[in-house]
Amino acid sequence: MDLAENIKNVQEKIADYAGRAGVPAEGIRLVAVSKTVDADVVRQAYGLGLDTFGENRVQEFLRKSEALPKDIKWNLIGQLQTNKVKYIIDNGVDLVHSLDRLPLAQELQKECVKKDAFIDALVQVNIAKEETKSGLYLEEVEDFFEQAGGFDRIRFRGFMTIAPYTDDRAYLRKIFAQAKALYDHWKPHFKGFDYLSMGMSGDYGEAILEGANMVRVGSAIFGERIYK
Numbered sequence: 001m002d003l004a005e006n007i008k009n010v011q012e013k014i015a016d017y018a019g020r021a022g023v024p025a026e027g028i029r030l031v032a033v034s035k036t037v038d039a040d041v042v043r044q045a046y047g048l049g050l051d052t053f054g055e056n057r058v059q060e061f062l063r064k065s066e067a068l069p070k071d072i073k074w075n076l077i078g079q080l081q082t083n084k085v086k087y088i089i090d091n092g093v094d095l096v097h098s099l100d101r102l103p104l105a106q107e108l109q110k111e112c113v114k115k116d117a118f119i120d121a122l123v124q125v126n127i128a129k130e131e132t133k134s135g136l137y138l139e140e141v142e143d144f145f146e147q148a149g150g151f152d153r154i155r156f157r158g159f160m161t162i163a164p165y166t167d168d169r170a171y172l173r174k175i176f177a178q179a180k181a182l183y184d185h186w187k188p189h190f191k192g193f194d195y196l197s198m199g200m201s202g203d204y205g206e207a208i209l210e211g212a213n214m215v216r217v218g219s220a221i222f223g224e225r226i227y228k
């Protein structure tokens with residue numbers, strides 16, 4: 001695996017699709033998904049200019065953030081158990097992508113009050129209603145914000161979605177377009193509601209074409225994941 005080559009290819013593809021979407025490439029944030037990747041390799045990627053890494057397990061995030069440079073931005077992208085919230089507040093998490101249910105919002109708010117802290121979060125939506133994925137259904141979003149929108153310790157920064165695993169490019173674009181419409185609808189309601197996190201190694205081109213400004217790319221950068 002050639003990490004430098006992979007990063008360059010991903011950055012070029014982001015720039016290419018940004019161009020096609022008519023937006024500046026600098027407006028698309030790259031979250032390098034480093035779950036299961038050794039800290040040494042993350043350090044190399046950091047050395048090659050990447051500054052934001054996505055992890056899906058709290059323990060793994062804690063271990064890596066301890067070992068690696070402090071200016072790395074750590075994003076949590078995986079489902080978060082409420083009993084893990086205490087480990088992430090005031091502990092160097094830049095952004096949570098996976099705020100997917102009201103009890104988690106309640107726990108985040110509670111823990112932040114306790115520690116006199118704040119947390120930046122994206123609300124995860126499950127556009128295609130896949131049972132294997134978490135996230136609010138579109139029709140649940142309004143109710144969620146009615147309940148949680150006033151939680152003053154959570155900075156709502158946008159939405160995150162994961163598209164179904166398919167090669168049907170037109171279908172992917174349709175799913176991403178629905179997320180973009182949702183984002184546009186809610187953006188005026190919150191200060192700093194600036195991020196639409198969608199697109200992974202297999203579909204970030206389509207996501208950018210439909211308005212993603214944050215993509216989460218793992219295997220295209222680090223190679224296929226090896227679960228140990």
Ligand SMILES: *Cc1c(COP(=O)(O)O)cnc(C)c1O
Pocket residue numbers: 033035056077078162199200201202216217218219220
């Ligand atoms: C693993 C993961 C990614 C990255 O997936 P790749 O296909 O390896 O790019 C992105 N987002 C989430 C939520 C993930 O769990």
